[in-house]
Amino acid sequence: MDIERFVDGCIKANTEDDPQAAVLEVLSKAIRNPNAMLAAVGEPTQAEIKVLHRSKALTIFSAAWTPQMNLMPHNHLMWANIGIYTGREDNILWRQTPGRIEAFGAKALFAGDSVALPVDVIHSVTNPLQRFTGGIHIYGGDFFDTTRSQWDPETLAREPSDGASIGRIFERENQRMHARDKS
Incomplete structure (x- = not known):
């Protein structure tokens, strides 16, 4: 797995008529061999986001979830493609009422799985495992410079969210x- 070639392939695919589908094809092909992607980005050892590419049109990063990590319901306000290279990611899908x-709804992603999420998706994420989960996340815009929303996991009250709050x-x-x- 050559990360630079993977990123270049995603950038090129993002110029196609249906950029999300074209980028998902590149991601799905790369993630079919999760061990190769794991070797390329490294074994997760902490919760982190490793940015592989960032522009106004496309953000690509490797995200690592600690054992049993949860991320409250949130939106992206842009399409997203996710591919898991180690562990498991459980998504609960939410809708506005x-x-x-x-x-x-719900969707469990295992190593080697990829999924496309639409622009209007709201989802929460859980790593249900006692070990780290790692995934490649690709967004059709600048993920870190977009003010989005998240919902309090207990009250479901809407709150602002952006790259800094996720960090x-x-x-x-x-x-x-x-x-x-330590305990």
Whole structure:
């Protein structure tokens, strides 16, 4: 697995008539061999986002989830493709209803799986395993410079979200993991 060639392939695919489908094809092909992707990006050791490419048109990163990490319901306001190269990612799909959101579906992704999420998706993410999960996340825009929404996991109250707030969640998750390891 050559990460630079993978990123270049995604950038080129993003210029096609249906960019999400074209990028998903590149991702799906790359993730079919999850061990090769794992070797290319490295074994996850903490919750983190490793940016592989960032522009106004496309963001590509490797995301690592700590054991049993949860991310509250959130939206992207852009299409997203996700491919898992180690572990498992459980997604709960949510939809807007008058006054709140409600769960309406779920999708479990295992190593080697990829999925396309539409622009209007709201989902929450869980790593149900006692080990790390790693995935490649590709967004049809600048993920880090887009103000989005997240919903409080207990009250489902809507809150603002952006790249910095997601970064703080990953920092807190690493603190939780290190505190657990010390006990």
